[in-house]
Amino acid sequence: MKKILFCGFGKLGVECIEKLLDNDYEISYLLTHKELREESLDTFAIKNNIDYSYKDTRKNTDEFLKQFRNMNLDYLISINYRYIIPKKIFTIPKYAINIHGSLLPRYRGRTPHVWSIINGEEYSGITSHFIEESVDTGNIIEQKKITIENYETGYDLLKKFEKEYPELLIQTIKKIDNNYKGTEQDEDNASYYGKRIPEMGYIDFLKDSNQIINFVRAQSYPYPGAYSYLKDGRKIIINKIKIASEKISLSLIGVIEVIDNKYFVKCIDKVLELVDFDILN
Structure with missing residues (x-):
């Protein structure tokens, strides 16, 4: 059974974890952010006796290094996780992957679904990629193009993403298990957008x-x-x-x-x- 260090947040994270469990993957540890709502990851961890932490691995690297090195982890999976994960941590598992809410290399960074509507895009999408030290730059594993209707809000688009993330995640892992190395991102088409306040x-x-x-x-x-x-x-x-x-x-x-x-x-x-x-x- 493949062992996973899951880094995530919100209902989207819960749905992805449930999909992993349905496909016989083991969640060995969970990094998340405090929420404690009915459909939040920390609540899910408590109900299912999964070890979890709210700590930022950048500030507690040595502590997590000691803990994770003994877990024989296969995957680190990042879904809607707010913290940048240091290389010392994401290189402990055999593979480290993230799912991002855009068609990379376009719209790297924060809240890409909101920025894409602001910019009048006709479509957006989601991308799974290998994690590198730089943000949203690793080799692309799988992508799903999603149409933006002219009446849809940022929240509407996010709800569409929620339906697509879990299946894309499973497809991604299966491709990696078949030794897929991904394709390099085209830096000539790259764009980056920052956090919105x-x-x-x-x-x-x-x-x-x-x-x-x-x-x-x-x-x-x-x-x-x-x-x-x-x-x-x-x-x-x-x-x-x-x-x-x-x-x-x-x-x-x-x-x-x-x-x-x-x-x-x-x-x-x-x-x-x-x-x-x-x-x-």
Whole structure:
């Protein structure tokens, strides 16, 4: 039975672990982040008596080296894990793999599914690859292309990913077990995007209507959301915005106006209607 050091987080991590267990792999140890929700990895570990830790291996390397070296690990698998894993750790198992939420080498880095919608991409995908010291650069093992519908939010796309990750993971391991070494990434097509924080959600109405619609839907609830401000200074979180179907004439770009109890704003090329929003007092 193949032994696995699993590094992951959230419902996505749970679904991947369940798929591994269904295929007779052994989870020897679990590295995760504190959550303790019904569908979280730490809760799953507690219920199934799996040893786990919240510690960052970069700060506790010697401790984990002593522990993992005696486990005879076959795989380190990283799924939705927030910490960079040091080489001293990921080279202990025979193989170390990660699944990333983009079609590498494009969209390396953080929250690639959100960035891909912001940038108006028609499709995204998921990629399994070998782990290297640099982020998201290792040889590609398996990829799955996923269409982004023009109404889908960042959260919608993530839910589509959740359905694809477990099967891609099993396909990946089977290919490695058949001595597949992967294919090198094309650095000429590589791109990198960093972590998003709530403050980055401010809407620039000097962009065109399609750019703004994509920006809003990429970050809509349950994510922190795109935002602007009303004329009275109150913050407004916008979850959905569309091109106004009515003939509305507004003079100033970026100033949200209320007309017949509906909210409108002018951007560089169109008047937009705010469809779903929350006003913070």
